[in-house]
Amino acid sequence: MTQKVKTTTGIPSTRLTCGFIFLITFAVFSGALDNQFVLWDDNGFIYNNPFITSLSLENLWTMATTFHYSNWQPLSWLSHAIDYQLFGLHPAGHHLTSVLFHCWNTFWVFLIVREYLAYTCKKNLDVRVLWQSALIAAFFFGLHPLRVESVAWVSERKDVLSTFLAFPVFLTYLRYVTAQEAKRKLFWMRISLVLFFLSLTAKPMPLTLPLILLLLDYYPFARWQKSSDLIPLIREKIPFFVLSLASVLITLLAQNQIGAIKNFEQIVLTRRIANAFQSLSSIYLEKSFWPVVLSPFYYYPRTYEGVWISVVLFLTISGLCYQSWRKEKPLFAIAWLYFLITLLPVIGIVQVGEQAAADRYTYFPSLCLSLLVGAGIYSARHTKITAQKIALDKIAIFAMSAVLVLFSTLTFKQVKVWEESLNFWEQVGKTNPERGAWTLARRGNVLLLRGQVDEAIQLFVEGLKYRPNDFYLHFSLGxxxxxxxxxVEAEKEYLKTMSISPNVASVHNALGKLYAATGKLALAEENLKKAIEITPRFPLAYLNLGELYLAQNRLQLAEDAFNTALKDHPASANAYDNLGTIYSRRKDYAKAEQYFQKAVKKDKIYFQAFIHLGELYTEIGEVGKAENAYRKVLEILPDWKEIQERITALRKTEIRAPH
Known part of the structure; x- marks a missing residue:
């Protein structure tokens, strides 16, 4: 049977549509280009991440084989490394990349909605209405305020990148299903598998995709019509399930390194289930259609008195979807299952981190909502033309346009929340007033990094008035x-944190540093070893222990500590620099030079290693190399008078030297 299509003139080409989608989406998110990095993972992911500073084979290997910042996401690291080569540490360039990925993802949604509606509405297909429906659905995704966290937060590049690779799987799988030749089917299946694998190397969020493909086999592809059909369909997706399982295991292993996975003593199962229902209704559903009072961080509620409303809503939607399915209208049931399944990894039954929910978790799941919007518009407009229908069409188009303008306005405003760190944490405090003490601590830490220590202390002290036994506030004040x-005051605060929560590795590490600074070397060693005992894979504690041994000239112990740190943090410029110092003291200048060079290779702005290179070259009489090393320091810190004086002294030495 041939497909009957209503053709109309004036439908923009796919390329023109792509350009239009990019233009509008970019305009709405353009404010992100004025934003800075924020003190919430951007420090570890970007500006304090040494292995994105070059695309060397060593760094590429590190990206692929280590759990930096307790994540395995080599493709995301690679994208940040490319940004670093292009833009350095200028935030605008990094934001630009994320915005462009999001623009493309919005276009992916247009293509997915268009192709899947075309597949399901084969009879009397109206191309003009199809194009309009897909366009509105795409903008419902792309201009939505819930997208801001994934786009305006540079550390969430992994979200937009992973989705950039996962969304086209829906298109390639459609090609697989509709292909007639076995070779073509195999080709499209392999492309789907490769895209899925790459998406998981950016972020594991799409790991439920094999289950989604099974849903699509049921509807709209009708490949799963009876129970006996299921086994072959699962069998063809075994490679997908294997990749998903591997991604789950790697993610759990990475997160468990720093204890980010909460046990059932920390958060009991009943509280997790209650939070899952409440987050589903009051954040993921409610804010999808009424996106106001968004927060970069949603705390666990203190009580769940109204959770029964969320349970009733869940059961009601599930019941309505079931009734629709019974009436052979499975679209709503499939969309609802898609939403639930894709949220499952982040719904909190396996709790990672402190957040109860997050806007970014809607990025991949929200595709089903866009599909429903597109299908609803197409169904409403694709009917017999009457005067009444024309009037209703105009009202509907005006209403949807008004919604998209409202979304765009809210999105533009929400982007500014991520403008800089202080503003960011102030917004968290406004949307979570009952957690004001915690946000005061975060704001204080921003001030610490800016060197405004006195102002930070004021915030920490103010926070302790509300929460006198808050671990994080006492630790920050210390x-x-x-x-x-x-x-003396610092020691008091650290000991207070230990009384609140004993056996925390970071506290013992901080105490170790403090005791080393005050000359209490035995206590310093004891606390640093305790930190390592609590968290055996704690590279910072090994670095501090190595520096303690180095200060005591216990060179072999120091070398062992630095090498152990490098096992878990192979991009540590500090460790390589200290190893260079050890070999310099041993008069093994060739090996010392190698380690200093490795340090600056890992981190191009690690000026201490350039200073040590300058000192080494001066000691062995390589005046020209010493001057070049010191000039590298001045490229980083141009007003450093001591380094300028060293260069002047080197020139005088060179003039006096016999020719």
């Missing part, structure tokens, strides 16, 4: 006092 060299 850090501030350490920076002010008020070691």
């Amino acid at each position: 850090t501030a006092y350490t920076l002010k060299k008020k070691y």
Whole structure:
């Protein structure tokens, strides 16, 4: 049977549509280009991440084989490394890349909605209405305020990149299903598998995709019509399930390194289930259609008194979808199952981190909502033309346009929340007033990084008035006092944190640093070893222990500590620099030079290693190399007078040297 298609003139080409989608989406998110990095993972992911500073084979291997920042996401690291080569540490360039990925993902949604509606509406297909429906559905995805967190937060590049690779699987799988020749089917299946694998190397969010493909086999592809059809369909997707399982295991292993996975003593199962229902209704569903009072961080509620409303809503939607399915209208049931299944990894039954929910978790799941919007518009408009229908069409188009304008306005405003760190944490405090003390601690840490230590102390002290036994506030105050060299006050705060929560590795590490600074070397060693005992894979504690041994000239112990740190943090410029110092003290200048060079290769702005290279070259009489090394320091810190004086002294030495 041939497909009957209503053809109309004036339908823009796919390329023109792509350009239009890019233009509108980019305009709405363009404010992100004025944003800075924020003190929430951007420090570890971007500006303190040494192995994105070059595309060397060593760094590429590190990206692929280590759990930096307790994540395995080599493709995301690679994208950040490419950005670093193009833009350095200028935030605008990094934001630009994320915005462009999001623009393309919006176009993917247009193609997915268009192709799947065309497949399901083969009879009397109206191309003009199809194009309009797909376009509105794409903008419902692309301009939605819930997308802001994934786009305007550079660390969430992994979200837009992973989705950029996962969304086209829906198109390639459609080609697989509709292909007639075995070779073509095999080709499209392999392409789907490769895209799925790559998406998982950016972020594991799409790991439920094999289950989604089974849903598509049921509807709209009708490949799963009876129970006996299921086994062959599962068999053809075994490679997908294997990749998903591997991704789950790797993610759990990576997150468990720092204890990010909460056990059932920390958050009991009943609380997790209650939070899952409440997050599903009050955040993921409600804010999908009424996206106001968004927060970069949603805390676990203190009580779940109204959770029964969320359970009733869940059962009601599930019941309505079931009734629709019974009436042979499975679209709503499939969309609802898609939404639930794709949210399953982040719904909190396996709890990773402190958040109860997150806007970014809607990025991949929201495709089903766009499909419903597109299908609804097409169904409403693809009917017999009457005067009444024309009037209703105009009202519907005006209403949808108004919604998209409202979304765009809210999105433009939400982008500014991520403008800089202080503004960011102030917004978290406004949307979570009952957690004000915690946000005061975060704002204080931003001030610490800016060198405004006194102002930070004021915020920490203010926060402790509300929560006198808050671990994070006491720890942060201890850090501030350490920076002010008020070691007695700092020790008091660290000991208070230990009374609140004993056996925390970071506290023992901080105490170790403090005792080393005050000359209490035995206590320093004891606490650093305790930190390592609590968290055996703690490279920072090994670095601090190595520096303690180096200060005591216990060179072999120091070398062992630095090498152990490099096992878990192979991109540590600090470790390589200290190893260079060890070999320099041993008068093994060739090996010392190798380690100093490795340090600056890992981190091009690690000026201490350039200073040590300058000192080494001076000691062995390589005046020209010493001057070049010091000039590298001045490229990073141009006003450093001591380094300028060293260069002047080297030139005088060179002039006096006999020719």
